Amino acid sequence: MNISVVVPVYDEVESLPELTSWISRVMDANSFLYEIILVDDGSRDGSWQLITELRKNNPFIKGIKFRRNYGKSAALNTGFEAASGEVVITMDADLQDSPDEIPELYRMITQDRYDLVSGWKKNRHDPLSKTIPTKLYNSVTRSLSGIKLHDMNCGLKAYRNEVVKNIEVYGEMHRYIPVIAKWEGFNNIGEKVVQHQARKFGVTKFGGLQRFIRGPLDLLSIMFVSKFGKRPMHLFGSLGALSFLAGTICAIWLIAEKLYAIAHNERNYREVTDKPLFYIALTAIVLGSQLFLTGFIAELVSRSTPERNKYQVEDVI
Numbered sequence: 061m062n063i064s065v066v067v068p069v070y071d072e073v074e075s076l077p078e079l080t081s082w083i084s085r086v087m088d089a090n091s092f093l094y095e096i097i098l099v100d101d102g103s104r105d106g107s108w109q110l111i112t113e114l115r116k117n118n119p120f121i122k123g124i125k126f127r128r129n130y131g132k133s134a135a136l137n138t139g140f141e142a143a144s145g146e147v148v149i150t151m152d153a154d155l156q157d158s159p160d161e162i163p164e165l166y167r168m169i170t171q172d173r174y175d176l177v178s179g180w181k182k183n184r185h186d187p188l189s190k191t192i193p194t195k196l197y198n199s200v201t202r203s204l205s206g207i208k209l210h211d212m213n214c215g216l217k218a219y220r221n222e223v224v225k226n227i228e229v230y231g232e233m234h235r236y237i238p239v240i241a242k243w244e245g246f247n248n249i250g251e252k253v254v255q256h257q258a259r260k261f262g263v264t265k266f267g268g269l270q271r272f273i274r275g276p277l278d279l280l281s282i283m284f285v286s287k288f289g290k291r292p293m294h295l296f297g298s299l300g301a302l303s304f305l306a307g308t309i310c311a312i313w314l315i316a317e318k319l320y321a322i323a324h325n326e327r328n329y330r331e332v333t334d335k336p337l338f339y340i341a342l343t344a345i346v347l348g349s350q351l352f353l354t355g356f357i358a359e360l361v362s363r364s365t366p367e368r369n370k371y372q373v374e375d376v377i
Contacts, residue, residue, distance in 0.1 A: 063087070063094040063166060064145030064221075065159075068135035071105045072153040080114055080121060083159045087120075090163050096121045098153075099139045102129030108375070115377050127372040133234040134371050140224035146170070148224045152215035158255040165218035168250055175223050175246035178209050178238055179216035181256035197235065205239045209251050212238055216254050220246075296355030304348025310341030 065083055069076065080096060087094045098121065100108045111123040124138055136150060147169045151157035161179065168177045194213060201212050213235045227240045238249050284295075314332050321329035332338050 061095060061145045062092045062147065063162065064143035064148045065094065065096045065162070066136060066139035066143055066148060066150045067096065067098050067153050068101055068132050068139070068150075069098050069103060069107050069111070069153045070101045070129065070132075070135075071103045071107060073103070073105045073107045073110050075153055075155045076107065076110055076114065079153060079155055079159070080118060083162070084118060084120065086159045086162050090166075092162075092166070094120055095143075095145060097139045097142055098123045099135040100125040101131065101135045102126045112377060121377075123375075123377040124373060125375040127374045130371050131232070133229045133231055136234050136237075137229040138371060138373070140227075140229070143221065143224060146221055148219045148221055150215060150217050150219075156257050157216040158257060161216060161252070161254045165216075165252065168252065169218050169220055172250065173248065174218075174250040175220050175248045176238060176241050177218045177250045177252055178211065179214040179254035180209070180211045180251050181214055182210070182253050183256060201236060201239065205236075205242065207238050207242055207249060209238055209249070211251075212236060214254070222246075292358030293355040296351045296358060300348045300351030300355060302348070303344045303351060307341045307344030307346075307348060310337055310344065314338055314341065 067079070076098070080098075083094075083096055096118075098111050100111060100123065108123070108125050111121070111125075115121045115123060122142065124142060126134070126138075139150070140148065147166050149162055149165055151159070157179070165177055165179075168174050194211070198210060198212050202208060217237065219241075223241055223244075223246050226244050226246075227237065229237060229240065233240065242249065314335065314337060318329070318332055320326075
């Protein structure tokens with residue numbers, strides 16, 4: 061199979077007929093063997109009923125229905141697991157991503173040998189409440205990850221199948237898939253300017269205030285897990301060693317100072333417990349010990365990775 065198109069769906073019943081027919085026209089015009097995987101993320105507007113009807117007229121459509129809303133990352137991760145195409149393309153269901161971009165994205169993966177190609181909506185049709193945070197996150201992510209993409213969170217992306225089978229997306233981490241791919245060793249990441257069309261139906265699913273909070277936290281999680289997920293003791297152990305060493309040096313200094321005062325019979329010598337340095341040394345030693353213990357516990361936890369991406373699937377077609 062040439063292409064798997066993965067589309068997360070959440071209350072997009074009005075746009076699905078046009079989207080699926082548009083994708084099919086593009087695929088047929090280019091003689092692609094394809095599948096359209098529609099992941100219904102707990103829609104309440106009849107999207108799943110429509111997907112089952114669309115399937116009757118288009119055998120290339122597949123559907124996965126969640127029992128409740130888990131979020132875009134869950135829908136993408138589940139779609140990635142189901143995808144069997146040589147190239148996997150993701151796009152949003154709101155018709156703001158153009159299926160006409162598919163042939164060029166496919167060419168960039170198969171001929172230019174990119175691992176991942178991210179769309180860049182250079183001319184956007186979104187409100188400032190969405191564009192300003194997007195620019196901010198893109199700037200911060202570029203600085204932290206070293207990946208020079210203008211639009212990390214563009215829903216229109218193309219991947220080699222090997223990429224989607226070796227990354228895990230959860231929480232709000234769909235915004236940082238290029239970062240996740242890079243840390244898994246897929247370094248050949250490209251970018252393509254794509255059309256961005258105004259929304260025709262419904263309202264944006266933009267996360268509002270929650271996005272301002274969760275987005276940066278997920279980015280920090282990615283950076284931490286990528287560097288220390290398999291060796292947490294390297295981080296906690298190093299910090300613990302530095303803290304314990306600093307506390308020990310302070311304690312030795314206090315002991316030496318007291319012995320010197322006793323040896324020279326100094327009457328104005330202050331007791332050790334009256335000095336701020338004593339409490340600094342004590343805190344540093346205790347903190348260092350706790351960081352060591354945290355490192356040991358993290359090592360044990362990392363050896364038994366929990367199933368973070370386990371979702372209740374109600375139906376599959």
